[in-house]
Amino acid sequence: MRRTRIAWWIIFVIGALYFFVPLVATFEFSLGHPWGPGGVQPSFDYYATVLSSPDFWGSLGYSFVIGIITIVVSISLLLPTAYWVRLKVPRARPVVEFITLLPFVIPPIILVFGLLQTFSRPPLPLTNTDFGSSVLLIAAYTVLSFPYMYRAIDTGLQATDIRSLTEAAQSLGAGWTRILVVVILPNVRVAILSGAFLTLAIVIGEFTIASFLARPAFGPYLSLLGNNAAYEPAAVTIISFGLTWLAMIMIAFIGRGGRTRVAVTGAR
Amino acid sequence: MSFLTLTGVQKHFPGGVVAVEDFDLDAVRGEFVSFLGPSGCGKTTTLRMIAGFEKPTGGTITVDGKDITYRPPNQRNVGMVFQSYALFPNMSVADNIGFGLKVRKRPKSDIDRRVGELVELMHLEGRADRFPWQLSGGQQQRVALARALAIEPQVLLLDEPLSALDAKIRIVLRKEIRSIQRQLGITTVYVTHDQEEALSLSDRVVVMSEGHIEQIGTPSEIYNFPSTAFVASFVGTLNLVNAGVIDAASGRLSIDGQEVRTSKVITDAGGDGRVTLAVRPEGISLGEGDSGSNRVHGSVEDINFLGSIVRIRIRLGDEVAGRPPTVVALDTFNEPHLALPAVGESVTISFPPEACFVLGAARDNATASAEVGAEV
Numbered sequence: 001m002r003r004t005r006i007a008w009w010i011i012f013v014i015g016a017l018y019f020f021v022p023l024v025a026t027f028e029f030s031l032g033h034p035w036g037p038g039g040v041q042p043s044f045d046y047y048a049t050v051l052s053s054p055d056f057w058g059s060l061g062y063s064f065v066i067g068i069i070t071i072v073v074s075i076s077l078l079l080p081t082a083y084w085v086r087l088k089v090p091r092a093r094p095v096v097e098f099i100t101l102l103p104f105v106i107p108p109i110i111l112v113f114g115l116l117q118t119f120s121r122p123p124l125p126l127t128n129t130d131f132g133s134s135v136l137l138i139a140a141y142t143v144l145s146f147p148y149m150y151r152a153i154d155t156g157l158q159a160t161d162i163r164s165l166t167e168a169a170q171s172l173g174a175g176w177t178r179i180l181v182v183v184i185l186p187n188v189r190v191a192i193l194s195g196a197f198l199t200l201a202i203v204i205g206e207f208t209i210a211s212f213l214a215r216p217a218f219g220p221y222l223s224l225l226g227n228n229a230a231y232e233p234a235a236v237t238i239i240s241f242g243l244t245w246l247a248m249i250m251i252a253f254i255g256r257g258g259r260t261r262v263a264v265t266g267a268r
Numbered sequence: 269m270s271f272l273t274l275t276g277v278q279k280h281f282p283g284g285v286v287a288v289e290d291f292d293l294d295a296v297r298g299e300f301v302s303f304l305g306p307s308g309c310g311k312t313t314t315l316r317m318i319a320g321f322e323k324p325t326g327g328t329i330t331v332d333g334k335d336i337t338y339r340p341p342n343q344r345n346v347g348m349v350f351q352s353y354a355l356f357p358n359m360s361v362a363d364n365i366g367f368g369l370k371v372r373k374r375p376k377s378d379i380d381r382r383v384g385e386l387v388e389l390m391h392l393e394g395r396a397d398r399f400p401w402q403l404s405g406g407q408q409q410r411v412a413l414a415r416a417l418a419i420e421p422q423v424l425l426l427d428e429p430l431s432a433l434d435a436k437i438r439i440v441l442r443k444e445i446r447s448i449q450r451q452l453g454i455t456t457v458y459v460t461h462d463q464e465e466a467l468s469l470s471d472r473v474v475v476m477s478e479g480h481i482e483q484i485g486t487p488s489e490i491y492n493f494p495s496t497a498f499v500a501s502f503v504g505t506l507n508l509v510n511a512g513v514i515d516a517a518s519g520r521l522s523i524d525g526q527e528v529r530t531s532k533v534i535t536d537a538g539g540d541g542r543v544t545l546a547v548r549p550e551g552i553s554l555g556e557g558d559s560g561s562n563r564v565h566g567s568v569e570d571i572n573f574l575g576s577i578v579r580i581r582i583r584l585g586d587e588v589a590g591r592p593p594t595v596v597a598l599d600t601f602n603e604p605h606l607a608l609p610a611v612g613e614s615v616t617i618s619f620p621p622e623a624c625f626v627l628g629a630a631r632d633n634a635t636a637s638a639e640v641g642a643e644v
Contacts, residue, residue: 164354167321168412170341171348172368172419186358 023241030234046235056236059221060204064247066134066217067203070141071196074149077142079192082153083184087162100150103143108208111140116212133213140209144202149195156191160184197248204244270294271455272301272318272423277327279313279479287313289479291327295472298453300446302466305476306502311459314476315425318457319348331422347416351428353408355400361411362387362396368419386414389448406437413445417452424449424456430465442469463503467491475499497627500546507552507596508627511545513537519621521545524585524594528562530624538629546625549579552598554609557618565616568609569595578602580609582617 031042050056078100085096103111115136119126126132162184169179185192207219218240226233277291288310295301303311316322318329320341329337336344355364365386366379374382387396390410400408409429416424426445430438446469449456460466466473467487475482475490475498482502483495494500501508511528514520516537519530523545530545537543556563566584577599584594598617600606609615 160357161352161354164350164352165356167319167341168348168350168354168356168415169367170321171319171344171346171425172415173342173345173371174367175342178371183356183358187356 023238026234027238030231030238032231046231047239050232050235050239055221056239059216059218060240060243062216063204063210063218064200066138066141066215067200069138070145070203071149071199073138073142074145074195074199075153075192078146078150078153079185079188080180082150082157083162083180086154086157087166097150097154100146103146108140108144108206109212111143112209112212115140115209127213133215137210137213137215137217140213141199141203141206144206144209145195145199148198148202149192152191152195152198153188156188157184159191160187193252196251200247200251201244204240269296271297271299271332272457273328273330274314274318275328275330277314277317277324277329279310279317279322280325286479288317288324291481293474293481293484295455295457297332297455300449300456300458300469300471302458302460302470302473303476304460304463304466304473304503305482306461308478309476310479311461311474311476312427315427315457315459318423319346319425320344345419345422347419347421347424349409349412349416349424349426349429351431353400353405353412353432355408355411355415357400360397360399361392361403364400364411365414365418367415372419382418386418389417390414390444404437405433406441409433409441410444413448417448417454422455424454426456426458428459428461431460431462438465445469467503475502477502494625497544497546497625500625500627505549505597507547507549509545509547509594509596511543513541513543521624521626523564526564526584528564528619528624529621530626531621532626534626536626536628543629544627546627547596547619547623549597549599550577551623552596552617552619554580554598554600554615554617556616558620561618561620562624563616563618565614566596568611568613568615570611571608573602576602578606578608582615 030046031044032040032046081096085093116127118124119132119136120128126136165183165187166179169183174183204218205222206217207223210217211220211223222233222236222240225236272293272295274291274293277288278286279288280286291310291314293301303314305311313322317324320336320339324337327337328335331344331346336346356367359367362383365383369379369382383396387393390413392407392410392414395403395407400411403411409432412429413426429445430441433441442465445458458466458469467490470487472484473487473490474484477498483490483499485493485495490499490503494503500506509523511521511523513534514522514527516534519532519534521528521530521534521543528545534543553561564584566582569581569583571581572579578601579597579599581595581597584596586593596617
């Protein structure tokens with residue numbers, strides 16, 4: 001018993017080190033290097049430089065907005081799909097699951113080349129404008145979010161008696177849109193939030209697609225900064241890490257805004 | 269004047285599965301009809317077709333003269349109460365009850381007033397702001413009933429609403445459902461596999477088996493005059509006795525060499541001239557009974573006190589050539605001064621010919637005898 005507990009603690013410590021050592025190292029590097037006699041004094045100068053840079057805020061803001069839009073599009077697309085599949089065509093579930101897993105198989109570089117080939121010429125030359133390119137970026141990110149968002153929504157639906165809730169709402173006169181928005185969505189909100197977190201994290205750090213579509217996103221900015229400066233990229237990494245967490249907490253706070261509890265039906 | 273009418277309603281699922289076959293029902297306005305039957309008999313499927321959740325593959329369903337057979341469920345004005353309550357977990361009690369009225373875009377003042385009325389009717393005072401998970405099972409089902417009634421539906425459908433509740437609450441809610449149904453005069457269809465529920469609640473009971481109707485009748489008709497072997501064996505408890513036919517025209521039979529009579533002509537004896545005779549335990553009395561009663565002799569095998577009644581099992585004969593002896597049970601009301609025979613004592617029991625139902629050709633005698641214990 002005691003041995004097992006020690007083993008668990010060892011695993012926990014190794015896991016914690018695995019996550020936190022790179023973070024601490026990055027933080028340490030972001031304060032200037034090397035420290036001590038003959039070196040430099042640790043300072044937050046690089047943070048100040050980064051935070052005063054309009055490019056940093058511009059790219060982070062752009063990625064955040066694109067991330068929020070991607071989340072909305074992804075939910076709008078996948079919630080009705082997962083709901084309909086569970087309710088009406090459960091036999092199609094493996095097919096839909098396979099389709100949503102494709103982004104794991106198809107690399108982003110293939111995806112972006114496909115988009116460029118298709119949408120850089122008539123009849124839909126979307127890459128000709130910034131707005132069109134941003135639309136393509138959102139479309140690509142929506143596809144990238146499929147595996148995370150679909151699984152999160154599907155798990156939420158599985159934990160909810162959607163059939164009874166749907167039928168109860170129907171018998172009370174509700175149509176499909178109202179059922180989905182007023183009855184189903186609030187009951188899978190927690191599951192959707194977890195999908196939204198992952199989507200936001202992916203969008204904030206994504207480089208390949210944003211770079212090929214020449215979008216002023218955070219990933220390409222970070223890469224460019226890494227090519228031209230030594231310590232600022234480390235500072236940006238720490239700042240973006242903190243801001244991403246802050247954004248997630250905000251989403252969670254907004255999303256959990258009501259007194260809700262998931263799927264409690266049946267006898268108590 | 270018929271209010272809810274089902275005519276030749278059928279439901280065939282892909283793969284040749286027949287869930288419901290030629291279902292005909294006429295329910296008058298304000299009637300309480302129960303669908304009673306074992307699992308898989310098609311009672312819930314029929315209810316779901318009335319609600320619009322299943323499309324019939326044949327027949328028509330009308331409410332107040334309007335054909336609703338293929339109308340979407342949200343355009344039927346039919347209230348439904350589910351076994352699992354199906355309350356919206358994200359909404360308070362008041363919001364659940366008022367949901368249907370919001371959908372109908374009623375003014376907020378009307379919704380508040382109606383919700384208040386139903387909260388009071390369902391004894392949910394002080395719980396309007398709670399969420400479903402903060403309520404007991406009985407309270408949740410009250411909310412579900414209130415929610416279904418809020419929209420003033422033309423027909424109220426209840427799909428085994430009490431089966432997830434414990435026995436005491438079930439009985440209390442059963443009475444309340446009946447009382448509210450009478451008070452509001454709402455046409456109600458109630459699905460259950462619990463015969464006590466069906467018999468105690470309903471104006472009429474539809475007994476179903478394997479997708480078709482076995483019998484439609486008042487609870488008294490169903491219990492006292494079952495029209496098929498299935499109804500006789502499914503509703504109430506029953507002695508099943510293997511009997512030989514002496515004279516089919518006059519209804520004379522022999523049980524282990526003792527002659528009894530039925531009030532009907534026997535038309536369905538097996539090739540061996542034997543039938544299964546059914547007698548309810550409460551139809552049999554200790555003693556000689558009235559003149560004209562069937563009288564048979566036997567010995568007391570055991571006596572069971574079941575609270576308000578005492579069940580006495582009587583052995584009518586001896587085991588012959590491997591065939592188990594015929595045993596019947598009789599029920600008598602328990603009272604402090606009840607004189608009971610001793611186990612092993614010889615007794616005479618009696619039952620009127622009208623209390624006997626012939627349920628077709630006899631099954632194997634050993635099986636029939638064994639079922640006496642199992643059925644009663």
